[in-house]
Amino acid sequence: MVAITLDLKFRVVPADRQVFIAFPGKGYGLYSTFHKLDRIFPQLPGLELFAGRPFSEQPEILARIARARRLRNWHRSKRQSDPPSRRLSEYDRVDAGLYTHKGVLAGFFERAKKGDLVVVPPGELVGHVLIGELQDAPEKFENIEIPELFDRDEVPTRKVKWLASTPKADLSLGMLRRFPKPNAFTTLDREFYQEIFSLAYGSYSLEDLYVSRFDVTEADFSTIDDYRIQQLFNAVAAMSQQHNLGTSGAREAVHDADGWDGIIDLLTDHSYIPDLSVNINSPGSLTLSCQRTVPLVVAALIALSSLGAMASWTAAQAETITIKNSAAPAGDSCTADVAQETLEQLKLMGYARWQNLCKKIAETKVNTGLKEQSSAK
Known part of the structure; x- marks a missing residue:
């Protein structure tokens, strides 16, 4: 027989599935690290966010961002000067950029849910766009060291399972136009979801x-x-x-x-x-x-x-x-x-x-x- x-x-894709663009840092410098570590993260070392705590409940968030920006710039300069202060009380000046970064962090650690997709563009036209699925809940991020970037200053990360790597030139013109956006973490327009879902899943069902x-x-x-x-x-x-x-x-x-x-x-x-x-x-x-x-x-x-x-x-x-x-x-x-x-x-x-x-x-x-x-x- x-x-x-x-x-x-x-x-079977749930109706509330979202897709985000995770921009891989200045000069696309984080692209290879995202890919190698199977993680995405903001370019803000030393935030010292509390894992397991919702983003809205993270204390002194603006001061933490201000300190992280200073630390990031210090690491970019190859740590040639004295390190910035670690004391949050010394970062009490508020500027508009802090709120921009807060919005980026809310994307990473609040809006993007487990199972949502992230799209990471390469710097080159001939490069490959990475499409991955978030593996953890937003508050279940992990603070890790990435010595080649930030020495011993930890950065909060989200785990990703990469589902697809597709040539950038193969994407639709409309999708390509979404990549030059300056924000480090943005929600993709729903008109492009079918294109991304097809690349990520191959075959799928979504409502009707x-x-x-x-x-x-x-x-x-x-x-x-x-x-x-x-x-x-x-x-x-x-x-x-x-x-x-x-x-x-x-x-x-x-x-x-x-x-x-x-x-x-x-x-x-x-x-x-x-x-x-x-x-x-x-x-x-x-x-x-x-x-x-x-x-x-x-x-x-x-x-x-x-x-x-x-x-x-x-x-x-x-x-x-x-x-x-x-x-x-x-x-x-x-x-x-x-x-x-x-x-x-x-x-x-x-x-x-x-x-x-x-x-x-x-x-x-x-x-x-x-x-x-x-x-x-």
């Missing part, structure tokens, strides 16, 4: 948005390759519509349709028609997004096809396909919906069509290097 495990591997990214290795597609890919996407969309209609007539319409184009002709509800954005470099990507789960079902079916038509069909008929999502919490309802529809579509198209689809997918993979995020074994 053939037993198959299909891992959907898409992230479903996205799958497919990597490709070839910069040039033939018209046949393009036709096959779009035919696959649209055919799954049509079958998704027919499946959700839930009537025997809708299912019979799929069975009676003349080829894949006949199935696509059944597609009448525009909410099932996915949008496709193409980034064809080498490597590049195809990003499919939709109000329905179509992109996630496409990725699942492509993954199943890699095991061969007969093996996957036999397992489906014997109900020995186990579908999980290692990137989502247990009991996630979206995962259950995608799993059910994947199996229903497989049965809906029948073995002959499934065999034909597997052949088309295999040929497309050979020609384009098409790779889905889901996996089957």
